Amino acid sequence: MIAMEVLFVLFALAALTGAVLMIAVRNPVHSVLFMLLTFVNVAAMFVLLNAYFVAVIQVLVYTGAILVLFLFVVMLLGQQRRPVPEVVRSVQAPVAILVGLALVVEVVGVVVASAVTAGHKGHDTPQAIAAAGGNVQALGQQLYTTWLLPFEVASVLLLVAAVGAVFLAKEEI
Amino acid sequence: MAEFFITLIKIIVLFGGVLTVMAYLTYFERKVVARMQSRIGPNRTGPIGLMQPLADGLKLLTKEPFVPRRADKVVFLLAPVLAFIPALLTWAVVPFGPDFTVLGRKISMVVADVNVALIYMLAMSSVGVYGIIMAGWGSNNKYAVMGALRSSAQVISYEVALGLSLIGTIMIAGSLNLGDIIHAQQGTYVGFVPRWNVIPQIVGFTLFLTSAIAETNRAPFDLPEAESELVAGYHVEYSGFGFAMFFLAEYINMLTVSAVASVAFLGGWLGPAIPFVPAPINGVVWMLLKMSIFIFFYFWLRSTLPRFRYDQLMSLCWKVMLPLALLNILVTGIVKLFV
Amino acid sequence: MPVSWWPIGLFFIIVAGFAATSLALSKLVAPSRHNEAKAETYESGIRPLGEAQQRSDIRYYTVAMLFVVFDVEAIFLYPWAVVYDRIGLYGLIEMVLFIVLLVGAYLYAWRRGALDW
Numbered sequence: 035m036i037a038m039e040v041l042f043v044l045f046a047l048a049a050l051t052g053a054v055l056m057i058a059v060r061n062p063v064h065s066v067l068f069m070l071l072t073f074v075n076v077a078a079m080f081v082l083l084n085a086y087f088v089a090v091i092q093v094l095v096y097t098g099a100i101l102v103l104f105l106f107v108v109m110l111l112g113q114q115r116r117p118v119p120e121v122v123r124s125v126q127a128p129v130a131i132l133v134g135l136a137l138v139v140e141v142v143g144v145v146v147a148s149a150v151t152a153g154h155k156g157h158d159t160p161q162a163i164a165a166a167g168g169n170v171q172a173l174g175q176q177l178y179t180t181w182l183l184p185f186e187v188a189s190v191l192l193l194v195a196a197v198g199a200v201f202l203a204k205e206e207i
Numbered sequence: 208m209a210e211f212f213i214t215l216i217k218i219i220v221l222f223g224g225v226l227t228v229m230a231y232l233t234y235f236e237r238k239v240v241a242r243m244q245s246r247i248g249p250n251r252t253g254p255i256g257l258m259q260p261l262a263d264g265l266k267l268l269t270k271e272p273f274v275p276r277r278a279d280k281v282v283f284l285l286a287p288v289l290a291f292i293p294a295l296l297t298w299a300v301v302p303f304g305p306d307f308t309v310l311g312r313k314i315s316m317v318v319a320d321v322n323v324a325l326i327y328m329l330a331m332s333s334v335g336v337y338g339i340i341m342a343g344w345g346s347n348n349k350y351a352v353m354g355a356l357r358s359s360a361q362v363i364s365y366e367v368a369l370g371l372s373l374i375g376t377i378m379i380a381g382s383l384n385l386g387d388i389i390h391a392q393q394g395t396y397v398g399f400v401p402r403w404n405v406i407p408q409i410v411g412f413t414l415f416l417t418s419a420i421a422e423t424n425r426a427p428f429d430l431p432e433a434e435s436e437l438v439a440g441y442h443v444e445y446s447g448f449g450f451a452m453f454f455l456a457e458y459i460n461m462l463t464v465s466a467v468a469s470v471a472f473l474g475g476w477l478g479p480a481i482p483f484v485p486a487p488i489n490g491v492v493w494m495l496l497k498m499s500i501f502i503f504f505y506f507w508l509r510s511t512l513p514r515f516r517y518d519q520l521m522s523l524c525w526k527v528m529l530p531l532a533l534l535n536i537l538v539t540g541i542v543k544l545f546v
Numbered sequence: 547m548p549v550s551w552w553p554i555g556l557f558f559i560i561v562a563g564f565a566a567t568s569l570a571l572s573k574l575v576a577p578s579r580h581n582e583a584k585a586e587t588y589e590s591g592i593r594p595l596g597e598a599q600q601r602s603d604i605r606y607y608t609v610a611m612l613f614v615v616f617d618v619e620a621i622f623l624y625p626w627a628v629v630y631d632r633i634g635l636y637g638l639i640e641m642v643l644f645i646v647l648l649v650g651a652y653l654y655a656w657r658r659g660a661l662d663w
Contacts (some may be wrong), residue, residue, distance in 0.1 A: 063282070081551050093333070098334060099618075109601070171628055178625075189647040192615045196648070196654070197655075199611035200654060203605075275587050299553060319550050321550050360605075377627035377628060378630050381628055444587070521661070521663040529652070540637075
């Protein structure tokens with residue numbers, strides 16, 4: 035059990051290092067690569083939590099798809115170092131501070147809530163998951179029966195994303 | 208503790224095995240392609256050229272590892288490692304044979320028996336794309352950047368088709384575990400035809416094979432390294448062992464694809480018993496035999512087909528294979544319900 | 547406790563160790579002779595012109611975006627395929643609904659020419 039905690043600290047430290055460096059580094063491509071470090075370590079933490087399916091999905095979607103998209107966007111914008119426009123300072127900075135504060139409040143809220151719920155057992159105990167035949171089976175059973183509506187709404191979200199991207203990129207024809 | 212050492216031995220055997228097989232893959236490729244072009248192929252180093260892979264390896268090890276002045280050093284040096292590690296890690300979940308018992312201890316022929324093995328493999332192969340992008344971008348060379356962009360766009364496009372082509376086999380097995388997928392293929396149709404997924408999933412199989420060849424950047428989809436226009440694509444600037452690692456990663460990925468194809472569509476290690484051979488070894492023999500069919504297919508394609516054009520490559524993926532893969536899933540679903 | 551996953555961690559350490567030692571070994575064994583012309587970026591024998599890390603084509607972005615969308619779709623299909631036996635016709639209908647919407651996006655992208663290279 036000690037091994038688990040050591041591993042957790044190790045992965046968490048690596049993830050945090052990646053996150054901090056991602057913001058601190060000047061070169062956007064390096065930022066993306068540090069983000070890769072963070073995502074992979076988050077996936078490792080999911081493995082520690084027995085959430086295998088989420089772990090592989092984390093790697094497959096976030097590192098394998100979304101970060102590639104980020105890289106393409108960064109490369110699309112090119113390497114030119116433009117001066118920071120005035121709008122960024124006057125408008126973006128306050129907004130960023132507000133959003134950051136909101137995030138801090140949310141994280142604190144989650145931590146407090148988890149302290150309250152700690153020790154309470156939900157429906158999906160390890161035994162229930164094992165009885166369903168494993169992680170993926172349990173997840174599938176829930177997702178495609180109980181949580182059908184969110185699942186279908188996700189497809190609308192994907193539709194919007196695809197149409198939006200194509201529309202923006204292909205405006206001229 | 209015993210568990211730990213057994214796993215360690217398994218890893219070392221697997222690691223050594225993959226590297227050795229990969230080394231001889233280059234030799235067989237050159238021999239096969241040579242024969243198909245009425246040449247002889249390597250025959251100077253050792254008897255019938257059998258020492259060629261060793262000589263190649265030593266040569267690459269002793270060549271100058273060279274970093275161009277304008278390259279982004281760290282990214283440039285990390286790229287081959289990032290291509291190599293996921294390529295090998297994929298092998299941790301490949302089963303080579305049935306479980307067996309030695310001295311009362313059950314041993315499975317897989318390093319990590321993971322229940323999401325199939326997506327794990329896809330996830331690892333999707334990480335491999337970073338090696339390519341980082342190599343191209345880090346080299347700061349025009350050919351390399353072009354090659355890397357093309358290659359990564361190609362790899363991610365075909366990844367969709369690759370993932371979708373495997374859904375049919377998952378539906379048949381009802382599991383993502385490779386062992387379960389193999390077990391679902393036990394038995395026969397009408398008494399003698401093996402119940403392999405390749406028969407009900409022939410469309411999925413064809414799609415898988417095509418997109419897998421594109422995933423591994425091999426002929427006829429080897430545009431990223433199109434030597435006639437991009438010199439060598441993303442690894443133009445690499446020499447010595449950095450180059451060797453890209454080379455290793457590419458060939459290991461070919462082996463991986465063959466392994467997945469045999470497990471998902473040809474029943475993996477299932478096969479009739481060979482007389483006087485114990486069951487576990489029998490399984491390994493069948494697995495390797497099936498894999499070598501795909502490997503040969505790769506070489507055969509390389510010496511037969513000309514390279515695709517980039518627009519053809521992309522439209523083949525997005526306009527033909529993607530709809531076919533979705534249709535295949537729909538048909539599999541309907542057939543499973545009503546037949 | 548992630549019982550079946552620790553071998554992958556061990557495997558990772560061994561593979562990374564192999565990669566590091568072999569690169570270090572080649573650094574030790576191989577010659578290193580520096581020379582100005584050699585350190586130049588390769589550009590078919592002429593002096594490199596301009597930067598290689600230029601702005602890339604927007605089509606790469608479109609492809610990546612479509613890839614993300616369809617990759618997420620594929621990910622929804624994996625657990626669905628696993629439990630398909632248990633949810634049957636109900637599952638088939640809901641997945642058809644899900645995919646029909648995405649096919650709409652796909653047709654839009656096709657008509658807009660986003661799939662042409």
